[in-house]
Amino acid sequence: MSNKLLEIKNLTTSFRIGDGYYAAVDDVTLTLNKNEVLGIVGESGSGKSALAFSVMGLHNRAKIEGEILLKNNDLAKMPHSKLNKLRGDDLAMIFQDPLTALNP
Numbered sequence: 315m316s317n318k319l320l321e322i323k324n325l326t327t328s329f330r331i332g333d334g335y336y337a338a339v340d341d342v343t344l345t346l347n348k349n350e351v352l353g354i355v356g357e358s359g360s361g362k363s364a365l366a367f368s369v370m371g372l373h374n375r376a377k378i379e380g381e382i383l384l385k386n387n388d389l390a391k392m393p394h395s396k397l398n399k400l401r402g403d404d405l406a407m408i409f410q411d412p413l414t415a416l417n418p
């Protein structure tokens with residue numbers, strides 16, 4: 315059985331600004347294996363949250379290109395109803411500044 319849990323291939327997440335699209339996540343490829351913890355480091359505005367939002371399917375109007383494979387299902391192409399069933403079980407996110415959202 316494959317040890318891969320999450321595989322992101324050439325993910326580009328772009329926002330429409332004026333007449334053009336601007337990439338906040340530009341061609342990201344990574345693999346997260348089972349029992350592995352992966353940290354993503356970068357300066358403010360480098361796209362860490364935009365990447366996490368892309369995996370969770372939480373962007374409203376972004377253009378998502380590439381593949382986000384979880385157990386061989388492409389989250390980027392999954393209907394929201396199906397993605398919703400994975401959230402909280404296979405996928406979860408602790409948002410930035412969690413103390414504003416969670417009871418300590």
Ligand SMILES: Nc1ncnc2c1ncn2[C@@H]1O[C@H](COP(=O)(O)OP(=O)(O)OP(=O)(O)O)[C@@H](O)[C@H]1O
Nearest residue numbers: 329330338356357358359360361362363364365410
């Ligand atoms: N919904 C949006 N529409 C347009 N631009 C956006 C949107 N969300 C994020 N951006 C832009 O995308 C870029 C990446 O932002 P992001 O929030 O992912 O950075 P970050 O690495 O998480 O920063 P920080 O360390 O401050 O949390 C920034 O230039 C930001 O302004």
Ligand SMILES: [Mg+2]
Nearest residue numbers: 362363364410
């Ligand atoms: Mg962030």
